[in-house]
Amino acid sequence: MDxxxxxxxxxxxxxxxxxxxxxxxxxxxxxxxxxxxxxxQRLETAGVVTGYGPDIDxxxxxxxxxxxxxxEIAQGALEEVASELTAIPTILEAYMTTGSAxxxxxxxxxxHADLQATLLELNHSAAVxxxxxxxxxxxxxxxxxxxxxERAAATRASRAPAHx
Numbered sequence: 001m002d003x004x005x006x007x008x009x010x011x012x013x014x015x016x017x018x019x020x021x022x023x024x025x026x027x028x029x030x031x032x033x034x035x036x037x038x039x040x041q042r043l044e045t046a047g048v049v050t051g052y053g054p055d056i057d058x059x060x061x062x063x064x065x066x067x068x069x070x071x072e073i074a075q076g077a078l079e080e081v082a083s084e085l086t087a088i089p090t091i092l093e094a095y096m097t098t099g100s101a102x103x104x105x106x107x108x109x110x111x112h113a114d115l116q117a118t119l120l121e122l123n124h125s126a127a128v129x130x131x132x133x134x135x136x137x138x139x140x141x142x143x144x145x146x147x148x149x150e151r152a153a154a155t156r157a158s159r160a161p162a163h164x
Contacts (some may be wrong), residue, residue, distance in 0.1 A: 001046040006031065010039055010152040012146060018052065028101045064134040065109040070101030070123065077127035084125050090118045101132070
C-alpha cells in the first residue's frame with residue numbers, strides 16, 4: 001500500500017499520542033473526523049497498522065540484558081528451529097537471513113546467567129549446527145519505521161487536499 005502525507009501524519013499522531021481518539025486525531029491532523037476514521041480503517045485493513053498495544057521497556061521490566069544470536073541450522077530444519085525458538089520465552093524476534101547465518105534472533109535476559117541459559121538451550125537443539133552471540137551494550141538508533149515511510153511519502157501527493 002502506498003502511503004501519502006495524510007497517512008503519514010496519522011501514523012505520526014498515533015505514535016506520538018497513542019491514546020488519542022478520532023476527534024483528537026482530527027484536531028492534530030487538521031482533517032475531518034470522518035476522514036481520520038476512514039483512513040485509520042484503511043490502514044488497519046491493509047495491515048499497515050497492526051495493533052495499539054503499549055510499548056514495553058524490557059530494561060524497566062527487569063530484563064536489562066539484550067543480545068543478538070545468529071544460528072547456522074541443519075539443512076531443511078527451519079520449521080523445527082522455528083518451533084523451538086517460539087517455545088523459548090527469552091527469544092523476542094527471529095528472522096531468516098542470508099549469509100553465513102541462517103537465523104538471527106534477538107534475545108532478552110534478566111542477567112548474564114539468564115542469557116547463558118538461553119544460549120545453552122539453543123545449543124541443545126539438534127537442528128542448530130552453530131550459534132554466535134553478541135551482547136548489546138547500548139542503543140544507537142531505537143526501533144523506528146516512520147523515517148522510511150516519510151521518505152516514500154515525500155514523493156506522493158496527499159489524497160486529502162485539505163491536509164497540508
